[in-house]
Amino acid sequence: MMKRYLSLFLLALSIGGIRPVGAQASPYTFSQDIAPLVYQHCTSCHRTGEVAPFPLTSYAEVVSHAQTIKYVTGTRYMPPWKPDPNYRHYLDENTLTDTEIAKIRTWVDGGMPQGNPALTPPVPTYPSGSQLGTPDLVIPMAHAFTHQGNGQDLYRIFVLPVNLPTDRDIAAIEFRAGNKTIVHHCIIGMDTTQQAQALDAADPGYGYTQFGGFGFNPVENIFAAWVPGMQSRFYPSGMGKRLYRHSSLLLQIHYGPNYVTQNDSSVVNIFFARQPVTRYVQTLAAISPTVLTNGPFVLPANQMKTFHAQLTVPFDLTVLSTAPHAHFLSKSWKVWAVKPNGDTIRFVKINNWDFRWQGNYRYTNLVRLPAGSRLMADATYDNTAQNPRNPFSPPQTVTWGESTTAEMLLTYFELLPYRTGDENIVLSTAPGLATTPGTVQMAVYPNPTSSATTVSFQLERPGPVTVSLLDNTGRLVRTVTREKAYPAGPQQLPLPLSGLAAGIYVVRLESDEGTRTEKLAVTQ
Numbered sequence: 156m157m158k159r160y161l162s163l164f165l166l167a168l169s170i171g172g173i174r175p176v177g178a179q180a181s182p183y184t185f186s187q188d189i190a191p192l193v194y195q196h197c198t199s200c201h202r203t204g205e206v207a208p209f210p211l212t213s214y215a216e217v218v219s220h221a222q223t224i225k226y227v228t229g230t231r232y233m234p235p236w237k238p239d240p241n242y243r244h245y246l247d248e249n250t251l252t253d254t255e256i257a258k259i260r261t262w263v264d265g266g267m268p269q270g271n272p273a274l275t276p277p278v279p280t281y282p283s284g285s286q287l288g289t290p291d292l293v294i295p296m297a298h299a300f301t302h303q304g305n306g307q308d309l310y311r312i313f314v315l316p317v318n319l320p321t322d323r324d325i326a327a328i329e330f331r332a333g334n335k336t337i338v339h340h341c342i343i344g345m346d347t348t349q350q351a352q353a354l355d356a357a358d359p360g361y362g363y364t365q366f367g368g369f370g371f372n373p374v375e376n377i378f379a380a381w382v383p384g385m386q387s388r389f390y391p392s393g394m395g396k397r398l399y400r401h402s403s404l405l406l407q408i409h410y411g412p413n414y415v416t417q418n419d420s421s422v423v424n425i426f427f428a429r430q431p432v433t434r435y436v437q438t439l440a441a442i443s444p445t446v447l448t449n450g451p452f453v454l455p456a457n458q459m460k461t462f463h464a465q466l467t468v469p470f471d472l473t474v475l476s477t478a479p480h481a482h483f484l485s486k487s488w489k490v491w492a493v494k495p496n497g498d499t500i501r502f503v504k505i506n507n508w509d510f511r512w513q514g515n516y517r518y519t520n521l522v523r524l525p526a527g528s529r530l531m532a533d534a535t536y537d538n539t540a541q542n543p544r545n546p547f548s549p550p551q552t553v554t555w556g557e558s559t560t561a562e563m564l565l566t567y568f569e570l571l572p573y574r575t576g577d578e579n580i581v582l583s584t585a586p587g588l589a590t591t592p593g594t595v596q597m598a599v600y601p602n603p604t605s606s607a608t609t610v611s612f613q614l615e616r617p618g619p620v621t622v623s624l625l626d627n628t629g630r631l632v633r634t635v636t637r638e639k640a641y642p643a644g645p646q647q648l649p650l651p652l653s654g655l656a657a658g659i660y661v662v663r664l665e666s667d668e669g670t671r672t673e674k675l676a677v678t679q
């Protein structure tokens with residue numbers, strides 16, 4: 156709230172585009188310098204029908220919010236990416252560099268010149284359907300939920316029964332927000348008991364209101380998680396999760412504050428594994444109050460407190476993702492491990508925790524966590540009156556619990572028993588490989604693979620496509636298809652790999668709607 160008043164104040168100062176005393180004319184223009192930044196980092200949420208409160212899809216729209224943009228990019232409140240990018244990188248990372256932030260500031264202070272409108276890049280278009288292809292199973296909310304326009308956040312859980320003839324192994328789970336203007340994030344749990352049904356029955360209306368968790372401990376606390384801008388992905392070949400035939404998916408949807416009453420009906424897309432799953436990904440809260448070296452977990456009123464957690468890893472593990480979890484008193488997190496040889500593995504560092512922007516941070520490569528490593532976390536809490544999010548005024552002693560007025564200290568890890576070579580498995584395109592902006596979607600699955608794989612892609616409009624296989628230095632190994640015309644919509648292209656040596660390759664797709672590259676691991 157304080158932030159909002161401050162931005163209004165800054166806005167008032169800037170009315171008429173008054174240049175602060177002493178500021179130089181901007182060497183940057185909207186068309187050539189600012190629009191590319193905004194379209195890459197902001198319009199995924201700041202466009203009509205999306206979660207952010209106003210669009211940033213034209214010069215006029217950006218100018219009318221310029222002072223606030225300068226402020227919220229300067230404080231790194233926007234884009235809302237919480238992990239410290241100087242500590243570790245993840246899939247779907249969305250951050251501005253110091254240079255980019257300075258560019259925005261210089262442009263705003265320098266009078267916000269538009270430049271030549273003809274040079275402005277087009278606003279990206281965003282695919283509305285699944286990003287992975289045609290799901291095998293679509294599980295919708297039973298009916299629409301009405302989120303009242305009362306300006307309040309709401310954490311609501313919906314129980315979606317799964318009815319399958321047999322248990323199924325799944326390769327990907329994709330959450331698709333129904334009403335994107337109110338769905339702020341979603342955590343999907345999975346359970347095989349009827350506990351969630353009982354909680355639903357006890358709460359009037361569809362679903363039940365529950366802050367933080369699910370109100371009990373389900374079989375899977377994080378089966379999947381989604382925040383705006385995050386892309387679902389397939390697990391590497393042979394890995395997956397099991398969906399039990401008589402289970403329920405528990406959707407914990409955070410609806411953001413809104414002043415217009417709105418309906419939402421979101422869906423979950425399930426993709427069954429095409430290859431046998433031999434390795435099940437598990438989600439474990441390895442960091443919890445049971446492993447504190449300075450417990451118990453009590454936060455006395457009017458104090459800052461840092462808890463230290465530590466445990467020794469009993470066997471070799473492979474880590475896919477990390478998700479710290481706390482409520483409003485949490486200030487910062489650092490989660491890391493020290494290997495038996497003394498090397499450090501960095502998992503996540505969050506300098507300014509915000510309950511409203513928590514995520515499940517997924518690594519670009521699988522991470523090996525060797526047996527005997529000491530897994531550690533420092534979690535700092537601010538239970539003073541200086542913490543604007545403190546639910547109590549004056550502050551009170553706070554202990555463990557799921558309610559808004561209680562606290563938590565958990566870090567979930569998606570993990571597997573380690574197997575030789577896991578650390579070479581790439582979950583995404585590595586930074587530095589040439590992809591160009593655009594709307595075309597591409598997925599390569601299975602990956603890693605020994606014999607063949609399939610390139611799935613989707614064009615918005617019909618057009619020519621070239622798909623090539625490169626080695627990891629960028630040298631052409633083979634051309635799969637060249638300038639071939641494809642219709643709009645999902646396509647699948649088999650990619651035979653016979654005769655190739657084991658190693659890391661790159662699949663490249665070039666189209667009028669941009670270039671995509673994805674690393675492909677070929678095994679023996």
Ligand code: HEC
Pocket residue numbers: 158159162192193196197198199200201206207208220223224227228233234235249251383384411511
């Ligand atoms: C992941 C979605 C997302 C992305 C990406 C994003 N925003 Fe936002 N933005 C929001 C939401 C949601 C809000 C409303 C406030 C909130 O929920 O924190 C918001 C609020 C704002 C505000 C108003 C802040 C205030 O206090 O009034 C500004 C200005 C803003 N964003 C600018 C940007 C800019 C500039 C970028 C890109 C550099 C960006 N945002 C990227 C989701 C996003």
